[in-house]
Structures are given as structure tokens and as C-alpha cells.
């Protein structure tokens with residue numbers, strides 16, 4: 001019988017995330033896959049600015065904090081110098097899809113051989129729930145108190161779709177972490193991305209749809225239901241690019 | 248030792264490679280493009296990596312990542328790009344990462360002009376980024392000096408785990424001079440830093456490189472850095488003192504301005520004027536003692552010559568002169584160059600006119 005244990009790649013301490021926050025699950029999935037691949041000593045976690053910065057203190061393994069949005073540039077510098085290490089960034093949606101849009105698109109377009117884990121919670125969690133580039137139309141935030149209005153703020157950015165039109169990325173996929181199936185699929189996707197990186201195949205991008213009970217102002221269970229009815233219809237889970245299988 | 252006739256930007260690029268630099272990231276901007284162009288083919292020859300970043304912001308953060316691996320990393324730019332690097336330079340200081348940043352400066356502010364100027368002294372010495380950190384700033388006046396300072400820049404960066412800046416204006420970047428290159432530094436596994444992300448030394452413990460710290464630790468870091476800056480002043484200040492013994496007037500100038508001013512000093516000496524010069528080679532730490540210890544019973548005036556208007560080094564000079572004599576300034580700005588006659592006449596007017 002499989003034993004449910006704390007991943008080796010996390011320090012033996014309580015999760016720093018709010019109750020019900022899927023950042024905790026997303027981090028755990030990454031840690032589990034790294035354990036399974038026996039890469040905990042070989043991995044380098046490039047932590048971004050946002051709630052995910054908390055991973056600086058909970059990650060067991062080599063870890064580096066990047067400036068807001070710049071994790072793909074930092075990972076580029078690391079991977080070019082240490083090509084044999086398993087390098088990944090873990091970024092929120094404000095970090096990746098707003099302030100860091102140039103860095104993510106350019107790193108992907110260069111086909112840098114590292115993996116991006118993109119936690120899309122449709123809000124700026126760390127700074128208290130302002131509108132993110134991924135906030136849904138009509139979704140309330142502290143800077144869209146009446147709901148996001150596309151006439152003044154545009155539309156939620158679909159990063160997987162953007163990534164998929166680039167030549168260089170080898171694997172681009174989106175998973176929703178609000179159901180057991182979504183979680184299992186996500187874990188498989190993360191594993192595939194890391195394996196492709198270890199085989200030197202190139203840039204891999206995993207988007208994980210997550211929640212933010214605190215800033216969405218909902219109980220954790222309600223956020224999962226909200227994701228079913230609002231998030232998933234707009235941000236459709238699926239594999240957007242799989243160069244190896246196509247080949 | 249190998250002698251070569253070379254352009255300034257290319258000379259420092261080669262000196263960087265010989266000094267152990269194995270990573271470069273940068274974004275094109277005049278007048279420093281010969282640095283990335285040279286390194287794009289030179290670094291791969293020695294097993295290094297070259298990346299043309301999508302911006303200066305990205306480039307400095309690539310350098311941040313590379314430096315974290317323990318590799319010697321470099322970026323170069325000019326005024327507008329250095330402003331964009333400010334965030335990343337501050338992060339280097341915070342995470343205690345060594346790296347070298349070259350600024351081949353041009354006319355400012357704003358997009359300014361692409362012609363040479365010494366318009367970034369204040370930025371380089373007072374605020375390379377937010378948060379109140381300092382970096383050593385080397386200001387060569389000849390290409391040989393540029394080669395030697397660049398070659399050794401990582402020794403300082405690594406010793407103090409802090410970024411180092413080489414500040415050189417577009418004139419020095421573009422001129423050609425004969426330079427002698429030192430031997431290639433061979434960096435072995437022994438050189439691997441005990442704090443870095445590399446595991447080539449077989450370590451089993453984990454390393455964290457962080458630009459954010461709990462408040463008590465951040466305060467401790469800043470107290471330590473403050474002590475370090477004082478130490479640089481004692482150990483690492485570099486300055487050229489020229490004909491000061493009997494000087495009644497003292498010119499202060501660095502980089503290209505010092506070359507032009509030295510000609511004027513020599514010309515005035517020939518005419519019998521008692522004049523000398525202080526040339527800061529490190530702009531930070533500033534060579535305070537050279538100015539503080541002048542014999543002010545003799546010195547009648549200190550003249551700040553800079554290729555920027557208004558003069559930016561003036562406050563640093565005045566803090567040492569302490570009102571013991573007048574401080575004058577002369578310069579050109581916006582990409583208009585200092586010339587021999589202009590500088591000579593400006594100084595002669597002060598010295599001879601008893602102004």
C-alpha cells in the first residue's frame with residue numbers, strides 16, 4: 001500500500017499558505033515529482049515574488065529568490081552556467097503574465113531548457129487581492145470593486161495559448177487543481193516536463209489553475225466550485241503543445 | 248605578456264575573459280555595442296555563455312542567476328540601460344552576489360545623446376539602485392588601466408560578495424590604444440564559492456540565495472555592509488596624485504576628463520604655475536584623504552573638471568576641502584566633448600586671473 005508521506009523536497013514544517021490555498025498543493029506536487037525522479041539534490045528552485053516567495057523558506061534543496069517577474073531571466077543565467085541541473089521557476093500570474101511578460105515570452109522563445117510552473121490564481125494574492133492579468137471578466141478584486149470591466153482593463157491573458165504559438169517550447173499544458181483528476185493529471189504533466197528538460201529537449205510550461213480563498217472572499221470548498229463554473233470554462237485545461245508526441 | 252592595438256570596448260571584453268568571466272548578458276545600446284559583439288564569439292571559445300537579453304532588465308537578472316552559480320558574470324550598458332539595471336543591481340547587493348557591470352557612459356538625462364559624457368557619476372557612486380547599498384566604482388583613464396581594472400574586478404566582487412562597476416565614458420570605449428594583456432586566469436574547482444548553487448564540490452547541504460530577509464537579519468546584513476564600505480575606504484581606494492608637493496591649485500578629474508586636464512596642468516607648469524592634480528581611480532570609495540590632506544596654507548583653489556554639467560563630483564570634493572579654499576568647476580555636457588584648449592583656458596583663467 002502506498003504510504004502518504006511528506007516529500008523530501010519540503011522542509012518538515014507547516015505549509016505557510018492560507019488554509020485551503022492551492023499554492024500548497026501545487027508546491028507539494030512539484031516536490032513529489034522531484035522526489036520520484038530522485039532530483040532533490042539536483043534541482044534548483046527559482047522562486048518568484050508573490051505568495052510563492054514563501055517557498056524560499058519551506059523548500060528543501062537549492063533555492064534562489066528572483067525579482068518580481070524576472071524568474072525566467074534568472075533561470076536562464078543559472079541553466080546556461082549549470083546545464084546539468086534541473087532548473088524550474090515557480091511563478092504567480094501577476095509575476096508571470098504582467099510585470100514579467102517580456103521575460104517569460106523571451107525565455108520561451110529562446111527555448112531555454114528549463115521548466116516553468118505557473119500558478120494562476122487570478123489575483124495578486126500577496127499584495128491583498130488586486131486585479132491580475134488573469135482576473136476573470138466580472139470578477140471582483142480590490143482594484144475592480146465592481147468586477148473586471150473589459151472596456152477599461154482588457155481580457156484575462158491566456159498564457160498557454162500564447163506559449164503554444166511560439167516555435168521553441170516543447171511542452172505546454174494547463175491543469176486545474178480543483179479535482180482529484182485534475183491533480184493526478186497535473187502531476188503527470190509536471191513529471192513529463194521535468195523529464196523532457198532532463199533529456200535536454202527544451203522549454204516546458206505547466207499552468208496550474210489555483211484559487212485564493214482569502215482574496216476571493218470565499219470558503220475553500222466554494223472556491224473549488226467557482227473554478228468549475230467560472231475559471232475552467234475560460235481557461236480550458238489541456239495540452240496545448242507537445243512537440244515530442246507530434247514528431 | 249601580449250601587446251595589442253585595440254579599441255576600448257573590445258579591450259575590456261578581452262580583459263574580462265582573461266579575468267575569468269564566463270557569462271555575459273546584455274542588450275544593445277550605443278556606445279558599448281563592441282562589448283557584446285566581441286563576447287558573442289569570444290566567450291564560447293573558452294566554454295563560456297553569451298546571451299543577448301530581451302532588455303537590460305532581463306540581462307541583469309540573467310547575470311544575477313549566473314553569479315549565483317559561482318561563475319564570473321558580466322553585463323554592460325550605457326546610461327538609459329543602466330537605469331533599467333538598477334533593480335537587478337540592488338538585488339545583487341541584497342543577495343550578496345558578485346558581478347561586474349560596465350557603464351560606457353553617454354550624454355544624459357533621458358535618451359540624452361549617444362556621444363560620450365561623464366553624466367552618471369552620481370548614479371554610480373550614490374544610488375545604483377534602491378535600498379541604500381554601495382558598489383565599488385572603477386574609473387580608468389587609459390585603456391591599459393581599463394584592462395587591468397577589469398581583469399581584477401571579480402577579485403573585489405567575490406572578496407566582498409558585492410557588485411562592482413566599471414565606469415568609462417564613450418570616448419574611452421571608442422579610442423584605440425596599445426594594451427598589454429595579462430595571462431588567462433585558470434579558475435579550477437578550488438575556486439567554487441562555498442555559498443553558490445554549484446554542487447561540483449560534492450556538497451550535500453542546501454543553499455539558499457535570497458534577496459529578501461527577515462528584518463533582524465536584514466538589519467544585520469546592512470550593518471555588516473556599512474562596515475565593509477568603511478573597510479574599502481582604507482584598503483581599496485585608488486588614486487593618482489600628480490605634482491601636488493608645491494601646488495597652489497589642484498585639479499580634480501577622472502577618466503577622460505583627467506587625460507585632458509593633465510595636458511592643461513603640464514602646459515601651466517611649463518608656464519611656471521604651481522598646479523597639480525588628483526585623479527580618483529576609484530570613484531567609490533572616493534579618495535578622501537588626497538583632498539583632505541592637501542596643505543591648505545598653500546592651496547588657493549581646487550578645480551573640478553568633468554565632462555558633464557553641472558559637475559557631479561563637486562559635493563564629494565567640497566566635503567573634503569571643507570571651505571578651506573574655493574572650489575571651481577568647468578565642464579562640457581550632453582555629448583559635447585572637453586578639448587585641450589577649452590580646459591586649458593578655463594583653468595588658466597582661474598589660476599592666472601586669481602579668480
Ligand SMILES: Cc1ncc(C[n+]2csc(CCOP(=O)(O)OP(=O)(O)O)c2C)c(N)n1
Nearest residue numbers: 049050051068092093094095123124125126
Ligand atoms: C517591482 C515590484 N513591484 C511590485 C511588487 C509588489 N508585489 C509583491 S507580490 C505582488 C503580486 C504577486 O501576485 P501573483 O504573481 O499573482 O502571485 P500570488 O501572490 O497571487 O501568488 C506584487 C505586485 C514587488 N515586490 N516588486
